[in-house]
Amino acid sequence: MNILALDLGTSSVRGLVLDGETQPLPGALARRKVNLAIGDDGTGTLSGPDYLACLIECLDELAEAGHLHDVDLVATSAQWHSVLPLDRDGSPLGPVVTWLDTRPRPVGDTPGPADPDGFHQRTGCWWHRSYWSMRLPWLREQSGTPIARFVGLPEYVLGELLQAAPMSVSQASGTGLLDLSSLRWDEEALTLAGARPRDLPSLGELDWHGRLRPDRARRWPQLAEARWAPPVGDGGASNVGSGCADPSRAAVTVGTSAAVRLMQRIPAGEPLPRLPERLWRYRVDHDHVVTGAAYSSGGNLFAWANRELRLPSGDELDAALALVPTGGGRPTDPRFGGDRPPGLVPAGSGELRGLSFSTTAVDILAGLMQGLCELVADDLAVLESTVDKPVGVVLGGGAVAASVWWRQAFAAALAPRPVSHQRNPEIGATGAALVALGRFGEAAELADIGRTDELVLPTTTGRSHPQYPS
Numbered sequence: 001m002n003i004l005a006l007d008l009g010t011s012s013v014r015g016l017v018l019d020g021e022t023q024p025l026p027g028a029l030a031r032r033k034v035n036l037a038i039g040d041d042g043t044g045t046l047s048g049p050d051y052l053a054c055l056i057e058c059l060d061e062l063a064e065a066g067h068l069h070d071v072d073l074v075a076t077s078a079q080w081h082s083v084l085p086l087d088r089d090g091s092p093l094g095p096v097v098t099w100l101d102t103r104p105r106p107v108g109d110t111p112g113p114a115d116p117d118g119f120h121q122r123t124g125c126w127w128h129r130s131y132w133s134m135r136l137p138w139l140r141e142q143s144g145t146p147i148a149r150f151v152g153l154p155e156y157v158l159g160e161l162l163q164a165a166p167m168s169v170s171q172a173s174g175t176g177l178l179d180l181s182s183l184r185w186d187e188e189a190l191t192l193a194g195a196r197p198r199d200l201p202s203l204g205e206l207d208w209h210g211r212l213r214p215d216r217a218r219r220w221p222q223l224a225e226a227r228w229a230p231p232v233g234d235g236g237a238s239n240v241g242s243g244c245a246d247p248s249r250a251a252v253t254v255g256t257s258a259a260v261r262l263m264q265r266i267p268a269g270e271p272l273p274r275l276p277e278r279l280w281r282y283r284v285d286h287d288h289v290v291t292g293a294a295y296s297s298g299g300n301l302f303a304w305a306n307r308e309l310r311l312p313s314g315d316e317l318d319a320a321l322a323l324v325p326t327g328g329g330r331p332t333d334p335r336f337g338g339d340r341p342p343g344l345v346p347a348g349s350g351e352l353r354g355l356s357f358s359t360t361a362v363d364i365l366a367g368l369m370q371g372l373c374e375l376v377a378d379d380l381a382v383l384e385s386t387v388d389k390p391v392g393v394v395l396g397g398g399a400v401a402a403s404v405w406w407r408q409a410f411a412a413a414l415a416p417r418p419v420s421h422q423r424n425p426e427i428g429a430t431g432a433a434l435v436a437l438g439r440f441g442e443a444a445e446l447a448d449i450g451r452t453d454e455l456v457l458p459t460t461t462g463r464s465h466p467q468y469p470s
Contacts, residue, residue, distance in 0.1 A: 001020045001070065001072045001073065002017055002018065002019055002020070002025070002069075002070045002071045002072065003017070003018045003019075003020070003022065003071065003072070003073045003074070003075055003433045003436070003437075004016075004017055004018075004062070004068065004071045004073070004074045004075070004223070004226070005017070005018055005074075005075050005076075005077070005426070005429035005430060005432055005433045006055070006058075006074065006075070006076045006077070006078075006429065006432075007076075007077045007078075007234070007426065007428045007429040007432075008051075008055070008076060008077065008078040008079060008153060008154055008157065008231075008234075009034070009077075009079060009234065009255065009256065009428070010034065010036060010046075010079055010098060010099070010100065010255075010256045010257070011033065011034055011036065011255075011256045011299075011300075012031050012032060012033050012034055013031070013032045013034060013051065013054040013055050013058055014029065014030065014031045014032075014058065014426070014429060015029070015030045015031075015055075015058040015059060015062055015429075016028055016029040016030075016426055016429055017029075017062065017067045017068070017071065018429075018430065018433055021446070022430055022433045022434055022437070022439075022446055024424075024426065024430075025067065027065070027067075028062065028065070028067040029426075030057070030058035030059075030061040030062050031058065032054035032055075032057055032058055033054075034046055034050075034051060034054060035047070035050065036098070036100070037095065038100070038337075040347070040348055041103060041347075042101060042102035042103040042338065042346060042347040042348075043101060043103060044097070044098045044099070044100025044101035044102070044337070044347075045094075045095035045096060045097055045098060045101060046095060046096050046098060046153075047095055047096070048084050048092045048095070048096050048153065048156050048157070049092065051096070051153065051157060052156070052157045052160055055157055055161075059220055059223075060219075060220075063220050063222060068220060068222035068223055069222050071222060071223060071226050072225070072226055072227065073226060073227050073228075073229060073433075073436055073437075074223065074226050074227070074228040074229065075229045075232070075429070075432040075433040075435070075436035076154065076158070076228070076229070076231040076232065076432055077231070077232055077233075077234045077237035077238070077428035077429055077431060077432040078152075078153065078154035078171065078231040078232070078233065078234060079098065079099060079153060079154075079233075079234050080099060080171065080174030080233040080234060080235060080282065081098070081099040081130055081131065081152075081174050081175070082096050082097065082098050082099065082152045082153040082154075083096070083097050083132055083135050083136070083139065083150055083151075083152060083175075084096045084097070084150065084151050084152065084153060084156050085139050085143060085147040085149075085150055086147070086148055086149050086150070086151060086156075087145065087146075087147070087148050088148040090159070092156070093143060093145055093147060094139075094142075094143065096153050096156070097135060097139070098153075099130060099257070099296075099340070100257075100296060100337055101129075102129060102337070102338040102339075102346055102347045103129070103138075104129040104130075104134050104135045104138040104139075105129060105134070105138060106134060106137075107137040107138055107140075107141050108137075110137070110192065112127040112192070113127050113188060113192065114188070117277075119186075119188060119189070120275060120277070121272070121274070121275055122179050122180065122181070122186055123173075123176055123177070123178060123179065123180065123186055123189055124173060124176075124180050124275060124280055124281030124282055124289075124291075125176035125280055125341065126176070126280075126341050126342045127176075127192060128176070128341040128342060128344075129341075129344075130176075130340060130341045131175060131176025131177070131341070132150070132175040132176055132177050132189075132193050132195075133176050133177060133189050133192040133193045134192070134193075135193075136150060136193040136194060136195055136199075137192075137193065137194050140194065148199075149198070149199050149200065149201075150195070150199060150200060150201075151167075151201050152167065152171055152174075152175070152201070154168075154171055154231040155167055155171070155201045158210065158228070158231070161212060161213065161216050162210040162211060162212060162213060162216075162228055163210065163211050163212070163213050164210060165201075165210060166201060166202045166203060166204035166205075166208060166230075167200070167201035167202065167203055167204060168204050168208075168230035168231050168232070168285075169183050169203065169204065169230075169268075169283045169285065169286060170230065170231065170232045170233045170236055170282065170283050170284055170285060171231055171233060172185075172201075172203055172283075173233070173281075173282040173283035174233050174282055175200075176189060177189040177190060177193060177195075177200070178283070180272060180281060180282075180283060180289065181268060181269060181270070181271075181272060182268070182269070183203070183268045183283075183286065184203075185197055185200065185203075204230050206286055208230055209227040209228060209229060209230075210227070210228035211226075211227070211228065212224060212226070212228075229432070229435070229436035230285070231432075232284060232285070232431070232432045232435050232436075233282055233283075233284070233290075234428050235253070235259055235261055235282065235290055235292070235294070236261075236263070236282065236283070236284035236285075236288070236290045236431070236435070237284075237427075237428045237429070237431035237432040237435060238251060238253045238255075238259075238261075238396060238397070238427045238428050238431055239251045239253075239261050239263045239284070239290055239431065240263070240284070240430075240431035240432075240434045240435055240440065240443045241396065241422070241424070241426070241427030241428060241429070241430040241431025241432075241434065241443070241447070242394045242395075242396040242422045242427050242431070242443075242447060243394055243422065243443050243444040243445075243446070243447030243449055244261070244262075244263060244394050244443070244444075245263050245288075245434075245440045245441070245443040245444065246263065246264070246265070246440075246444075247262055247263070247264050247387045247391065248391060248392065249391055249392045249393065249394055249444075250262045250292075250380060250383060250384070250391045250392070250393050250394075251263075251393075251394055251396055252376055252380075252393055252394070252395050252396070252400075252410060252414075253395075253396045253397040253427065254298045254299060254372070254395070254396075254397040254398075254399040254400045254406070255298055255299055255397040255398055255399060255428075256298055256299050256300050257294060257295060257296055257297065257298040257299075257300070257337075257340075258294070258295045258297065258298035258372055258376065258397075258399075259292055259293065259294040259295065260292050260293055260376050260379050260380050260383060261290045261291065261292030261383075262290070262291050262292060262383050262384075262386070262387065262391065263284065263288060263289070263290045263291075264288065264289055264290075264291070265287055265288050265440075266287075266288070266289050267286065267287045268286050268287070272289070273386060274386075275291065275386075276382050276383075276385065276386065277342075278293065278342060278379070278382060279291055279292060279293055279379070279382060279383060279386075280292065280293070280294070280341060280342075284435060285435060288440065291383065291386065292379070292383060293340075293376075293379035293382075293383070294340040294341075295334075295335070295340055295372060295375055295376075296335065296336070296337030296338055296339070296340055296347075297334040297335060297336055297337055297350075297368075297372055298372065298397070298399055299397070299398060299399035300336070300337070301334055301336070301365075301368040301369065301372065302365065302368075302369075302399060302403075304336065305361065305364060305365045305368060309361035309364060309365070310361060311361050311362065311365060312362070317362070318404065318405070320360075320362040321362060321365070321366060321403075321405040322405065323362075324362060324363065324366040324405070326405075326408055326409050326412045327370060327409070327412055327413075328363075328366055328367075328370070329363050329364070329365070329366030329367030329368070329369065329370050330352060330353065330354045330355060330359055330363050330364055330366075330367035331352075331353040331354045331367060331371075332350070332351060332352050332353065332364070332367040332368050332370075332371040333349065333350055333351035333353075333371060334350060334368050334371035334372045334375070335349045335350055336348070336349070336350035352364060352367070366405070366409075369403075369405070369406050369409055370409055370413075373406075373409050373410050373412075373413035373414075374413060376410070376413070376414070377413045377414055380393070380414060380417075390417060391417065392417060392418045392419070392420070393410075393414050393417050393418070393419045393420070394419075394420055394421065394422055394447070394449060395407055395410055395419065395420070395421035395422065396421065396422040396427045397425070397427065398425040400421060401421070401422070401423060401424075401425045402425075407419075407421050420449045420450065421449065421450060422447055422448060422449055423448045423449070423450050424447070424448045431443070434446070
């Protein structure tokens with residue numbers, strides 16, 4: 001049995017084929033870059049139809065290369081928090097509003113939750129611009145056309161491929177509207193959102209699996225009988241793919257954005273441990289939750305620096321960074337894209353400080369990288385307080401997989417905790433496959449974990465990693 005693992009990310013759509021042990025098949029990777037519209041006003045949107053076209057191109061590429069033979073299961077890691085308004089025919093009424101968008105604001109005189117702490121404990125979220133409780137009223141106010149219903153990005157694209165695409169409990173938990181214990185829409189959250197259950201996607205049952213629509217099965221006959229597992233939020237999938245499926249190890253993931261997370265097994269209906277004020281909590285599936293903090297900056301810091309500062313490339317950049325001591329670089333505030341919840345700092349809040357005529361582009365890059373390390377270290381201390389003993393840390397994601405300096409900077413910032421890194425850059429897709437198989441207990445032994453100072457990196461494609469991918 002082979003597994004097709006999809007990663008519906010912010011900067012790219014990827015599909016790769018894994019064997020039954022979740023190891024990548026040589027060369028079986030297709031990737032398409034996503035065009036994200038970003039504005040100084042906090043805009044962070046993408047086109048749903050264009051995104052769907054990118055996914056279809058990935059599937060076509062894998063099919064034409066013969067990689068989809070023997071695929072019995074399709075697993076999906078998908079970005080959390082996205083929302084797309086639809087008309088009565090199911091057509092988009094605008095772009096997908098992604099996690100990066102900081103424009104939503106309260107509408108009218110809504111005072112917010114009656115008991116903010118109780119709301120936070122039930123939903124794992126806040127009444128905040130990142131969640132549907134604030135986003136849906138704002139979208140209705142912005143729309144010049146009546147909105148029939150709302151979906152997330154994965155429900156939209158999979159709804160165009162499958163016979164049915166309900167919202168998984170993992171994706172629903174990222175809306176901020178789900179009661180994490182009962183796995184039903186929270187009544188107060190619905191009231192804040194001005195929504196009824198029929199305005200939202202249906203919630204997937206525990207044993208739901210999807211199938212391709214007949215027209216899509218004719219396009220990809222190799223997938224005609226494949227089962228599609230419920231999409232997993234990218235943060236939860238990345239934890240599992242990093243080998244951090246229990247409270248003994250926290251995952252620090254740096255892709256386009258970044259996050260620090262701790263995973264626990266807490267089946268639906270069981271009491272949830274108290275959630276610290278500054279941390280969120282989402283569902284991985286019916287039996288597991290992930291708790292943590294997230295940041296709008298990650299690999300996109302390098303993408304900005306590379307675009308604007310004329311950085312050296314390849315080995316020359318590595319050599320230049322090696323001359324910057326760990327903890328060095330210029331002081332920065334890396335929150336270029338603003339705060340993720342619960343913070344309210346707007347987009348455009350990044351800062352560069354301590355510049356002089358001797359400051360180099362590499363000094364600035366190192367400062368940005370170090371600034372993110374410090375944000376993570378502060379939140380990891382809070383996260384660690386929720387468990388009864390110190391945790392180890394596993395770094396993951398394409399950005400840290402490609403940068404020895406960044407891994408070492410994290411190791412220094414997170415000391416004295418042991419810090420290692422996951423060498424497989426496709427942790428989201430691999431983690432989604434492990435969740436679909438229910439193989440949480442094997443996540444750590446299957447993870448390709450190495451030292452933070454390793455120079456040689458394996459690949460999933462037989463080709464070299466791109467430098468510092470976002």
